[in-house]
Amino acid sequence: EAGVTQFPSHSVIEKGQTVTLRCDPISGHDNLYWYRRVMGKEIKFLLHFVKESKQDESGMPNNRFLAERTGGTYSTLKVQPAELEDSGVYFCASSQDGEGSHGYTFGSGTRLTVV
Amino acid sequence: EDQVTQSPEALRLQEGESSSLNCSYTVSGLRGLFWYRQDPGKGPEFLFTLYSAGEEKEKERLKATLTKKESFLHITAPKPEDSATYLCAVRASEGTYKYIFGTGTRLKVLA
Numbered sequence: 001e002a003g004v005t006q007f008p009s010h011s012v013i014e015k016g017q018t019v020t021l022r023c024d025p026i027s028g029h030d031n032l033y034w035y036r037r038v039m040g041k042e043i044k045f046l047l048h049f050v051k052e053s054k055q056d057e058s059g060m061p062n063n064r065f066l067a068e069r070t071g072g073t074y075s076t077l078k079v080q081p082a083e084l085e086d087s088g089v090y091f092c093a094s095s096q097d098g099e100g101s102h103g104y105t106f107g108s109g110t111r112l113t114v115v
Numbered sequence: 116e117d118q119v120t121q122s123p124e125a126l127r128l129q130e131g132e133s134s135s136l137n138c139s140y141t142v143s144g145l146r147g148l149f150w151y152r153q154d155p156g157k158g159p160e161f162l163f164t165l166y167s168a169g170e171e172k173e174k175e176r177l178k179a180t181l182t183k184k185e186s187f188l189h190i191t192a193p194k195p196e197d198s199a200t201y202l203c204a205v206r207a208s209e210g211t212y213k214y215i216f217g218t219g220t221r222l223k224v225l226a
Contacts, residue, residue: 004158031212042119043159043202045213056211091158098212103149103161 002026004107006092012113018080021110025074025094031055032075033095033104034067038088046090049075050098082114117142117207121217128193128224136188136220138203146209148186150179151202153219159202162188193224 005024013019025032034046045059051072060067064083069075079086089111093104118141128134140148147166151159163172165181172179176197178189188201200221204214 033213035214035216042218043204043214043216045215048212056213058211059213093158100147100149100206100212101164103151103164104214105161106151106158108156108158 004092004094004105006090006107006110008110009108010111010113012115013082015084015114016081018078019082019112021077021079021090021092021112023075023077023092023107025092026105029094029096029105030072031095031098031100031104032069033093034075034077035091035093036088037091037109038085043091046077048098055098079112082112084114087112087114117205117215119203119205119215119217121201121203121220123220124218125221126223128190128222130194130224130226131192133189133191133193135190136201136222138186138188138217139184140186140203140205141184142205142207142215144207144209145205147206148181149204149206149214150186150188151204153200153202162201190222193222195224195226198222198224 032049037043047057048055049069066078089109091109093106095104120139150162153159163179168183200219202219203217
């Protein structure tokens, strides 16, 4: 079974530019999550989709971040305009059930550097 | 405020030297405690889920236990391939499936 795929793996952009991160979950997984790790800090929740609906977006830092999941398949996370503090590693995860009793499958992440 | 604290931050062991990693949590209502392993440049990889005090799970050289305030990840006779960062996460409030992660324990096992 293919895993969770994220791209790009790395992105370096200038402050004020726009970046779009993409996540392809495991086929058939209705639940998709976005997390990020800022340097030296713990991994923090951003939001949770069930199919194409946002179930919980309480972790989104501000309105510069926009997540979509059209058709309940892949998801994108757009940062516009990017700020220096947005630098970090963005992880996507998916699961068949929200309870996650079998855990979530994470992608390898996108390392975003804003300069 | 819900919080997860892991200790130690880093641990170096000789091959075969058993030890334990700690995850202390403060949550309003635990709805699952999760252990993950993360290798450099990779995403977290699921190991265990624990739901109630007294529960234990085992996988190869790893054993996870849970009390009302903390969880331990016991590593028995570790091998160099067990070197990784071990992450603990909890799910707290009802109605949300978000994890609250600790900062992890970086484990290095020397041959």
